[in-house]
Amino acid sequence: MTTTSPAFGGRRRRGAATALTATGVLLAGAFWAAAPASAAPAEPCAGGEMSVDGLAQWNRDRACDLVGRTIRAGRTSAVVPPRGTSVTAHVLFVDGEEELTVTTAADGSVTATTEPAAAADAAAAAPTxxxxxxxxxxxxxxxxxxxxxxxxxxxxxxxxxxxxxxxxxxxxxxxxxxxxxxxxxxxxxxxxxxxxxxxxxxxxxxxxxxxxxxxxxxxxxxxxxxxxxxxxxxxxxxxxxxxxxxxxxxxxxxxxxxxxxxxxxxxxxxxxxxxxxxxxxxxxxxxxxxxxxxxxxxxxxxxxxxxxxxxxxxxxxxxxxxxxxxxx
Structure with a gap:
């Protein structure tokens, strides 16, 4: 069976990968180690969306609580979930798919893993x-x-x-x-x-x-x-x-x-x-x-x-x- 005019995209790109995660590829620059264990301040972070690029600075400073703030990666976003939980967005576009997982640790630190959209490829010979x-x-x-x-x-x-x-x-x-x-x-x-x-x-x-x-x-x-x-x-x-x-x-x-x-x-x-x-x-x-x-x-x-x-x-x-x- 072959597919034409794909609606879900095609092969995932792996070139920027540095490690594997349970929900996708861990891309260079898209994941940051949790800050040292400490209770995050109760005051919520002000402002709108935050890019995943801003997480590195936030994890260093930890000046406010990020729970409830929206994190964006490309065309995909997720609201930071409560401590001890994760959220994964599987987003399917006509030209590919993107995934974003945001995890809030028990100490309030926040990490994100992303996978970018993969361009559609022509289907090759494959098993039934x-x-x-x-x-x-x-x-x-x-x-x-x-x-x-x-x-x-x-x-x-x-x-x-x-x-x-x-x-x-x-x-x-x-x-x-x-x-x-x-x-x-x-x-x-x-x-x-x-x-x-x-x-x-x-x-x-x-x-x-x-x-x-x-x-x-x-x-x-x-x-x-x-x-x-x-x-x-x-x-x-x-x-x-x-x-x-x-x-x-x-x-x-x-x-x-x-x-x-x-x-x-x-x-x-x-x-x-x-x-x-x-x-x-x-x-x-x-x-x-x-x-x-x-x-x-x-x-x-x-x-x-x-x-x-x-x-x-x-x-x-x-x-x-x-x-x-x-x-x-």
Missing amino acids: ACNDHASNLMGIKWPVGSTYRWFYHPANQAKSKLTAAEALNATKNATKNVAIGFNDCGLSAKPKVFQAYAGTTSAAPNVTNGGGCSASDGKNVAGWGDMGGSGPLGVTCNWSSSGTIVASDMKVNFRYDYWNGKGSCPAGRYDYQSVATHERGHTFGLGHVDGTAHPTATMTPAIGPCNKSKRTLDAGEHQALITMYGRR
Whole structure:
């Protein structure tokens, strides 16, 4: 299978890497050692967004508490979470993907890891989905045997070119398919993690229209937003503590047109269930794989209009879920 006009981008760039992290590549200049253990002042930092470039100076001075302040890296941002927690923004653009993880240590020091957008590459010869055993674990997961209980925020859905029923059912199917490791390879084992749809909510996902993560309200919400005609296609935000995911929100950009997967696909539309399945992979702890070497994978950062093959996981992604959660 080949992909054209990729919506998720392609192969990750590795040239600037200095070390690996659980959620991406640690780029030179993008991570700073925590300041010596000490209690950060209670007074919050004043001002708007802070670039990741400003973290080095802040960690040296520690003149104010950074929790609640927005950190920006490229086109991606995240609100600094409470002490002892992390937030990871997976932001998918039409020309690639970016990731930003911001962690606040117990002593109040703040670190950030980033991964820049990777330009789309033409798909090369690669294994078929059932012979592809590649995967990328983010290093965070839900507690084994737990249930991811989530809500749907329907506002703005009508602008996606999908009916209300199509959008909700596709979101349900995408979430369920990842939670059970659904695949076309005859692999019947199901990971020991569950999901439950809890109904609609007036609360919007804690995802900014600029393609970043705002402060979590502790409620797991999937929904829609206006992230601009050239903005992200979709964003997933995971909040975690000590390797355990505690909340996960998803927002899809209604400024792109979507298809329900039935009949003839109108030119230029993206299969919404495939997009949602990719995002839900992040929700359950799957990271991106190389889009050039693994174009059939659901978690490749590449998909073309009218491509609905990403609705099911490949062999490697299925095994990754079993590795994380064990078997039911």
